Every structure is written in C-alpha cells, then in structure tokens.
Amino acid sequence: MNLQEMLDQAATGTAHVEEGWGQGRATYGGLVGGLMHSALRAQLPADVPLRSLTVNFVAPVTPGAAEVDVQILRSGKSATQGLVTLRQADTVVAAALAAFGAPRESALAVRSAMAMPQLPEPTTIDPLPYVPGMTPDFFQHVEMRLADGNIPYSGAETSHMTGWMRFREAPPAFDERHFVSLADSWPPAVIQMLAKPAPGSSLTWTLELLDDVTAEPDAHWAYAVHTDHAEDGYAHTDARIWHPDGRLVAISRQTVSVFG
Secondary structure (H helix, E strand, O other): OOHHHHHHHHOOOEEEEOOOOEEOOEEOHHHHHHHHHHHHHOOOOOOOOEEEEEEEEOOOOOOEEEEEEEEEEEEOOOEEEEEEEEEEOOEEEEEEEEEEEOOOOOOOOOOOOOOOOOOOOHHHOOOOOOOOOOOOHHHHOEEEEEEEEOOOOOOOOOOEEEEEEEEOOOOOOEOHHHHHHHHOOOOOHHHHHOOOOOOEEEEEEEEEEOOOOOEOOOOOEEEEEEEEEEEOOEEEEEEEEEOOOOOEEEEEEEEEEEOO
C-alpha cells in the first residue's frame, strides 16, 4: 500500500502500516499521526480545518494491522475536539487529541513576525540520501534538502536545521492529511550534536495549523527548527513550516527522548 491507500483505509476505521516506513524499531511518527488524523477527519465536515493535533507515541508502532478508535469529545457551533487511539495486539501504541475549528469573525489579527528564511532553490541542494541499513527506512518516501544546520550524528555544535521537504512520490492531491504525514519528516534537530549514532525518538508531537495547507502535490515546503532546551535525556524543539507560496502555515513542537 502507498501513502494514499493507507490514509484512505484509516478513514474507514481500520489501519494498515506498510513495511518500509520504519524509523529505528518504530514507524515514522508523521505516518502514525497522519493515519490517526485521517480516521478522525473522516467523521467531520471537510470545511472545518484542523487547528491543533497532539500525538503521544506510547509504544513502537510496527508494520501490519492496527485498530483505530475515534471518539468525538465535544462538537460545538464552531469547534470540535476528538480523541484517537491506535492499538496493536490489544495494546495502545499511540494516542492523539485534535481540535478542529471553523473560522469566525474576530477583532483580533496578529501575524507572526518570523519571516520565511532565505533558502537556496530546492533543486540546488542534494536531498538527504536514503541508504538501506544506515538511514531510516522512511527516507525512501520523503525528500529533505538541508540548507543550514548539520546532519545527524555529525558531532556538530549546532542544534538547528532549515531546508525544504516534500514526498519523493507525489500523492494524487495534497490536503490536510498529507501535510500531517509530511510535517514530522525531519530528524530531531538536537541529534546532530551527537558524535555517533544513538537511539532517539519523539515522545510527544504537537502540530498547530495557522492557515490552509492544500498545495500542488510535488511542491516544496520550507522548514526551520531550533532546539529550545536539552538535558537529562530529553530535548524540546520548536519548528515553523511555510507553504510553497511563502505563507507561514504551521508550528510544530516536539519533546524528544535521546539515549546518548
């Protein structure tokens, strides 16, 4: 199954995690979030956009079947909140809380002062390679072009990254489900400071959408992340994502477990 087929199946209430999307001993977190979001999105009006999604990665998600349980916690005049749990072998492996909200009139309007970074054209930067047995399996599906910062496990003094991202194989269309599945692509920014490979994975991930995220399926998205704090085996990162047309459309925050 390709990404589109997995998202479509999750919308029916059952999920399948295909081989080849691994990240260490678990499944790439963006795919996990995308499947859970797709299951919840199917129960809501298409014109009510996602505002916030928080995913807790409880245990490693492995290839194969998964049960998706969706609960609408409350649906008001403009906002709906839902809970999604993903189970494998009768064990909860991930849980997500999501808030969807229709736009409404407001006297408040504040735009972020953080401008999109000045990046080289995507095609002038080589994508991070997919090397079987050395890089995460899901790299074969996601294209990341690093413009600033350093690659994982390079012993760098930096803990930030900027660059471009998109799927290597463009989906038939690109909507909210695909954006959620793409947004978590980049490695934890802090692991570039390690001099040798060590286990590390997202503990929690919160994605906040600020604007419409539909786009051309093969378009490049600008990404910038920095590490706010790292200590005691945990790191806290904060990222921004810009639409191909230059609009800031998302804030992405993570708590990362680092075993090194």
